[in-house]
Amino acid sequence: MEGEIRFILATDCGSTTTKAILIERRGEEYRLVVRGEAPTTVEAPFEDVTRGVLNAIREVEELAGRRILEGGEIIKPSKGPDEGVDIYVSTSSAGGGLQMMVAGVVKSMTGESAARAALGAGAIVMDVIASNDGRAPHQKVERIRRFRPDMILLSGGVDGGTVSHVAELAELIAAAEPRPRFGSGYSLPIIYAGNRDARGIVKERLGADTALEIVENIRPVLERENLGPARGKIHELFMEHVMAHAPGYRKLMSWTDVPIMPTPGAVGLLIELIAKRDGIEVIGVDIGGATTDVFSVFKEVFNRTVSANLGMSYSVSNVLAEAGVEKITRWIPFEVEEIGLRNTIRNKMIRPTTVPQNLQELLMEQAVAREALRLAFEQHKSMAVGLKGIQQERTISDVFEQTATGATLVDMMDLDMIVGSGGVLSHAPRRSQAALMMIDAFLPEGVTRLAVDSIFMMPQLGVLSTVHQQAATQVFDRDCLIRLGTCIAPVGLAEEDEPCMKLKVTLPSGEDVEREVRFGEMILIPLGVGEGADIVMDPVKEFDVGAGRGKVLKTTVEGGVVGIIVDARGRPLQLPERAELRMRKLKEWAMALDAYPRLDLW
Amino acid sequence: MRRYGRRAPYATEFIIGILLLGTSAVQGEALSGPAPVTQVVAIDKPNDSGGSVLIRWKRSADDGAGMMSVKGYEILRSVEREKGYEHLTVVPAGVEEYVDNTTVDGTSYFYIIGATDGVHRTDSDPVGPVMSSAQWFHQGRLNMLIATVLLSGLVLWFINRAKKGKKLYIRPIAGLQAVDEAVGRATEMGRPVLYVPGIQDMDNIQTIAGIVILGRVAERTAQYGTPLIVPTSRSLVMTAAQETVKEAYLNVGRPDAYNPDLIRYLTDDQFGYAAGVDGMMVREKPAAIFYMGAFYAESLILAETGHSTGAIQIAGTAMPAQLPFFVTACDYTLIGEELFAASAYLSKEPLLLGSLKGQDWGKAIFIAILLLGSILASFGHYFLSDWLTTGSL
Amino acid sequence: MSTTLGVWIAAFLTLCILSFLYKDNPFYKFAEHLFVGTSAGYWAAYYYHNILKPNLYVPLFKEGKLLYIIPLALGIMMLMRLWPRIGWISRWPLAFIVGTYAGYNLITYLQTNALAQVKATLTPFTDVSRVILFVGVLTGLIYFFFSKEHRGIFGKAARVGIWFLMVAFGASFGYTVMARVSLIIGRMMFLLKDWLGVID
Amino acid sequence: MAHAYTPGLRITDKTLVRKERRLPLKGEVLTAPGNRVQADTVVARTDLPGGIQTVNIAGILGIPPEDVRRYMVKQEGDGVEEGEVIARSRGFFGLFTAIAKSPVTGHIESVSDVTGQVIIREPSSPVEVDAYVDGEVVEVFENEGCVVQTVGTFIQGIFGIGGESRGELIKVADTPADILTGDEIDGSCRGKVLISGALVTREALDKAAKEGVSGIIVGGIDDRDLMDFLGYEIGVAITGSEEKGITLIITEGFGRMKMTSRTFELLVERVGKRASINGTTQIRAGVIRPEVIIPLDTGPLSDETKKESPGLEIGSPVRIIREPYFGALGKVLTLPSELQEIETEARVRVLEVQLEDGRRVVLPRANVEMIEEGRSVIR
Incomplete structure (x- = not known):
């Protein structure tokens, strides 16, 4: 059956937009062809979700030059090379x-x-x-x-x-x-x-x-x-x-060919599938206007949490309420008054569709995003835990190693990959901004890959995976994720500028980059998408990059549109208390990653 | 001899005294007796609760020296200076001190110490009057007072700080984090919680700690709506447990769920109690068992039976000999002082957290004394060690 | 084999209790309830004769020491528990007991468990064993710090303390096991010697 | 896509407004199609089921749950008064009797012999729905509610607090740039809806609430003041249930925001008329914005009411809704179709706007909103 399927249409009816994607098998490979979108039409005046779906599909038709609809219905199965599709699946989160x-x-x-x-x-x-x-x-x-x-x-x-x-x-x-x-x-x-x-x-x-x-x-x-x-x-x-x-x-x-799934359920399914297939521990996050979903697979256990009141528009004020003004301003590299910040955030709430037009506004929005992600992740950690209430077996040697059940499963050192999605991450003008936001919010430890889902098609791929796993995973690998690169973060604390590890990267060109990494700095080593590099990390004895304190770790890291990001700001991350110093460091780090234009001007 | 020479001024008094005593001693014989004791003093014994007088003297010149004739010293007492002396006891030669524990407070006494060679006795002048009384203050325990005031002061200071909202760090103790879990488990399984407060009475600090923790556990069982069974081996403990549990149920707004019948007295007998609790375990099938207090040989009997019923068990005791058994048979064990810190953990009340912090500072002070004292001792200075010597209790 | 009835009863009850090793059963239940009941009765009588009588009845009623009215009153207040309506009165003597003992024990514990121990540990570093003792006390104390995170040097010291405590537990475990073994030997001796008479 | 998605707030001097008036539960509709109603006319009514109280009979009487029924004095369905005995246990010879009393007045809804608890239902409370606006009933949903229709001025705000309210419009600002400090408010404002300018201060809000003002329409407010006034921080954007006794409608945004002259003038023109206002705001799919409805006496509108809004076109009047130029008004000059890079380096769809002061600026289309004048039906 799978072999006969060539064209796949999938839609996701979101609360504001309905997104459609068209997948085609080219040779042995399934690839994304086009995507289209249209406003969702669940609410008045239309009150019929299919109108939005049809509009989105119509855009796909136009862009792909393929006839899919006939008389308001999907042509299924496909008829010849440019008419119809073989499978149609959909997810929905419309109406809340x-x-x-x-x-x-x-x-x-x-x-x-x-x-x-x-x-x-x-x-x-x-x-x-x-x-x-x-x-x-x-x-x-x-x-x-x-x-x-x-x-x-x-x-x-x-x-x-x-x-x-x-x-x-x-x-x-x-x-x-x-x-x-x-x-x-x-x-x-x-x-x-x-x-x-x-x-x-x-x-x-x-x-x-x-x-x-x-x-x-x-x-x-x-x-x-x-x-x-x-x-x-x-x-x-x-x-x-x-x-x-x-x-x-x-x-x-x-x-639809399979039951419609709730959007986050489908995303979870896909993340679970990828983690199982690659044998990796992964965190996925989707930051939306109203809610932030966090998915994780640790020790083969899948968990999802949804922070219903942490988002970038509808519930952006709640981020302010929960995190507090100080927590947000700590990420802003210029002076900002509380009253101004508050009003800015509120105005974003009441006019959610606006986009930041100047750099200051962008930085404020991304500061809020960091806190929203951090809070959502905190909630996730407290929910992604082992079972509680289990009888323990102990020997006398365990007397001082008594651990409670129900500890969080989230282990940042074991984490292999963070996948981000949602407007503020996917549409950040420079990819390094998305990388920086994720690093600041999640504080990965050791070696961690970073990626974003650029056009948020994980829901469609998730529901597709229930009927056609091969197509779903192939499109996921090739078209869905934008790989940002790898973050290397030694765990430990030291004084500013003290050396914390020696780093040797052997680039694909054969060239060796050797660096002494000092505490409190961030370094970017370019390494392109699809490229790998051998890396040897030799931390000083207070630091751990994954092999234990002071132990050398040799591994291969993956490149991306950003590259290898070395984050030696310490774990737990400590931002300078003093405002000027903190702003100077923030700028320094952003400049190291080339994250913002004209940063040196102010 | 030099000694005699020195004593000379007292000689007349001495002789007159003996004459006045009118004892059976013949004057001539007296003269042939051993040299008398000197420097007799009788004082109210310090740092006591009354009823005793301390008499000190310098031994006779013939005791261990001179004529070597002294066999012992006879202690005589009277309520009048001149007459009515009665024999109290004889202390052996070489002794220079006697405590008369038979005095009545408020009565004046006179004492005479007679050096005797077995035949003849040479009496001292009477000393007195002396009156025994109870002292308010035991000077030998001044160090205790300082330690108590210091520790209490630290505790009060930290409580005050905690009350002002200063956040105090508390190191996690798994056994206590598991209290909720254990009670929750019992709830989900539809089984009761069993709480064993040890076999000691309310005069034991461990039992008191156990009862305090019981209050915290009872708050949980009240909230969860799970029966709490408390078998006790002392009537007082039962009473205290009932009061504590009742109050806990009231505190969380569930007085209706409090059932005093579940807090039972079994027996004072150690093994009778153990047999009874074992029976409860196999019949009531509790899903969570707490052992908090002082335990002896029954610890393993209880913990093993509890373990075999599949219950989550959390133990806490300061009995070093029983700890290993609890560790092996229980899911969580609070070791020694962790038991006393437990109530602070469970309540997170600033009052208790502050006291915990204060106690830690107390420990720090002891560590400092240890370090300093040992270093000084290594160089031959012992005054810190001496300072720590307390008058007996 | 013993011909004394008492020995037979004792042997029977011993076996009843030991049957718990197999599982809970009516014999065990019987012996358990008997044990709990008789011992409770025994202790009640014991307390009357050894505590209530010499410490309250005799001084108050025989010797006329009126000060003993206070403990009598406290005791009566304690019994008020039996009437729910005035049961709260029993809280007073209870509070008195707990408070008094707490205060009394504070001094005892401070003396025996703190000052005396510190003094005993406070020795010149003249040989290795004294140094070991000293380190053990110090690190053990550090383990029992609750309000400081066990990290860095402090954490390492606490770790060492743990090792000392482990050694202590191990030793005490072995010692106590031996004591328990002697308990069972005692019971076996009773069964085999006093009852069955198979050994002398 | 023919035109950009530009959410606009409606500011209409005369339009047909239809308001659905629904009960939270099924009930009774008290009006019929064709009836003229006043804003305070009750159009539907129902009873809201009362709250519940549980009484742990087994615990209070000290009996096993399965015996609870035997000791009940009152049975399921019986009415009980507060303090009335509902269960009684019989001890030895009448000694040790325990009783359980009802904590509330209501009726026994259920007796459980599993949990040993009794559930007592408090009496239901009546809920009434009024017409909200002066107008005519045009449709009735049986047992659920009706639609009230009126012709009048309709103005949407951007954000509000407080629910439905009404009152006579009075003017407390001379220009739309004025600040309402509270000095303008006195006893004569009781029950009125105040038209003010660019900002309302915390003091003014407190005073207005104290004087019994029905509502305030204003350009902006500082978030800090709003938080202090409410006593808490608004988390997610759902409002309308605040109980401060006053309805506040913000027309522009947070901060000091000069009210759009058009809005201001329109409101001022209606001074003396009765307005129905609602501060309820919900910003997510199915957006609800606060509204001001001022019914007018003139007859129904002609058929042009059904005209759909034309979308953004060259020449459309727009308002800029994000920094910089926040609050400025202008006209669309050009609508380039290709994406353009803005300062943040984001590539977005833009437009060129000529501001009122003559400046020409290029902005993301998302950052302007159309000032709509359509006359479609308002629901």
């Missing part, structure tokens, strides 16, 4: 995406598992209700009633565990009489994925007034998570209930 509430008995156990299941399926988790969330019962009811989620995932108790807590949650949900967000003609879908023994009572409490579905427990024992069935059910109900009631989706569903 899939908004869920989850409930579990203990917030950090089944509550967390439920949240992970929902997030992994691509949902925005509006709230986690738990027996121990510190809220009185009536407050919980109030939350459920006010939020009007698209779906509720109820879990709790291991199999054979607590029934009364689960019953209490079910009773609270019943008392809240939750109503779905779209339409009033159907009952709210609720998935029960908790203690097997409580199924009867849950059915009794919720079966009558809600569309209750029962799946396997997401936490059959505390030692193991079983998110698959719940995730699958979420996707299914997303299609059946939520999407089916959104304007135009019934028609769109009839066009």
